[in-house]
Amino acid sequence: MKIGLRTLKTVVACLLAMLLASHLNLIYAPSAGIIAILSLGNTKKKSLSVGLARFFALILATILSFLTFGLLGFNAYGFALFLLLFIPLTVKFSLTDGIVVTSVLVTHYMLEKHFSGWLILNEFLLMTIGVGMSLLLNLYMPNLEEKLKRAQDEIEEGFRQVFQEMSNSLNKKSQKDLLERTDQLSKAIQFGLNEAMVHQENHWLRSNYYYENYFLMRKSQLRLIEEMVALLEKIQTKEELVEDLRILLSNTSQTLSEENDGRQILKEISWVLESYRLKPMPSNRLEFENRARLFQFLQTYKNFIEIKTEFSNIKYHGD
The missing domain is CATH 1.20.120.940 (Putative aromatic acid exporter, C-terminal domain)
Structure with a gap:
C-alpha cells in the first residue's frame, strides 16, 4: 500500500487542527479536523479560494440560521428552512464550497440552542483553524517543472x-x-x-x-x-x-x-x-x-x- 504526499498532508492537517482546537477548549473540536480535510485542495490557490468561500458562507449561514431558528425554533424545521434559503444564496454568490462544512457548523447552534457571542466565536475559530491548517500544509508543493x-x-x-x-x-x-x-x-x-x-x-x-x-x-x-x-x-x-x-x-x-x-x-x-x-x-x-x-x-x-x-x-x- 502506497501512502502519497496528499494523504500525509491531510492526516497531519487534521491532527494539528483537532489538537489546537482542543487546546483552546473549543467545543466540537473534531470539526476543525474535518474542515481541514475538506479544505485541503490540490493546489495552493484552490485551497485559498475554498477557504475564503467557507468564511463568507459561515457569515451568511450565521445570519440566516439566527433568523430561521428564531422563527421556527432550534429544531429540524428551523434547520430545513435554513437550508432552503442558504443553498440558493450560496449558488448565487458562488459560495457553494461552503455548503457542507458550514451546514455542519450551523447544527452546533441548533444543538446548543443559543447564539451567544462565545458560541459564534467558537464556530469561526473552528473554521479558522481547519482552513488555516490546510493552507499551512499546502505551503509545500512538489516542483512539477521536471x-x-x-x-x-x-x-x-x-x-x-x-x-x-x-x-x-x-x-x-x-x-x-x-x-x-x-x-x-x-x-x-x-x-x-x-x-x-x-x-x-x-x-x-x-x-x-x-x-x-x-x-x-x-x-x-x-x-x-x-x-x-x-x-x-x-x-x-x-x-x-x-x-x-x-x-x-x-x-x-x-x-x-x-x-x-x-x-x-x-x-x-x-x-x-x-x-x-x-x-x-x-x-x-x-x-x-x-x-x-x-x-x-x-x-x-x-x-x-x-x-x-x-x-x-x-x-x-x-x-
Whole structure:
C-alpha cells in the first residue's frame, strides 16, 4: 500500500487542527479536523479560494440560521428552512464550497440552542483553524517543472516521429500507425496541460503561463496534424510529385523542437508550394484532385508551423 504526499498532508492537517482546537477548549473540536480535510485542495490557490468561500458562507449561514431558528425554533424545521434559503444564496454568490462544512457548523447552534457571542466565536475559530491548517500544509508543493519538461520532451519526440511516418506514408493507403501515434500524442498533451495548470495554481504571485500556453499550442497543432493524416489517406499520385514533400516532412522530423521557431520550415514549405505551381497542369480529374489535396496538405502544414512561430514570438518577445 502506497501512502502519497496528499494523504500525509491531510492526516497531519487534521491532527494539528483537532489538537489546537482542543487546546483552546473549543467545543466540537473534531470539526476543525474535518474542515481541514475538506479544505485541503490540490493546489495552493484552490485551497485559498475554498477557504475564503467557507468564511463568507459561515457569515451568511450565521445570519440566516439566527433568523430561521428564531422563527421556527432550534429544531429540524428551523434547520430545513435554513437550508432552503442558504443553498440558493450560496449558488448565487458562488459560495457553494461552503455548503457542507458550514451546514455542519450551523447544527452546533441548533444543538446548543443559543447564539451567544462565545458560541459564534467558537464556530469561526473552528473554521479558522481547519482552513488555516490546510493552507499551512499546502505551503509545500512538489516542483512539477521536471515533470513538465519530460512531458515536453515526450511530445516533441512524438511530433518528430509523426512527421517521419508521414514522410514514409506518402502514396500509401493505410495510415493506421499514424492514427495510433496521434492518439498517444493527444493523451500526452492533455496530461501535460493538466500538470501545467496545477503548476500555475501552486504559485501565489507568479503568473508565468508558459507551460500552459505551450501545451495548448501543441494541442492546436495536433488538430492540424489529424487533418494532414486524413488528407494523406486520399493522396495517390505520381512519385515525382511528392518527392519534395517527402523530403520536407523528413527534414521537419529532424529539426522540429521547442526551440525551433519554424521560420526556416515556412520558407521550405513556400518553395514546395511554388514548385507545384510551376509544374504542368493536371491532365485528368484524378490528377487534379490529388494536386488539390497536396495544396491543401501544404496549406495545413503551413498553418501548423505558423502556430509554433506565433508561440515563439510570444515566448521571447511578449508575455
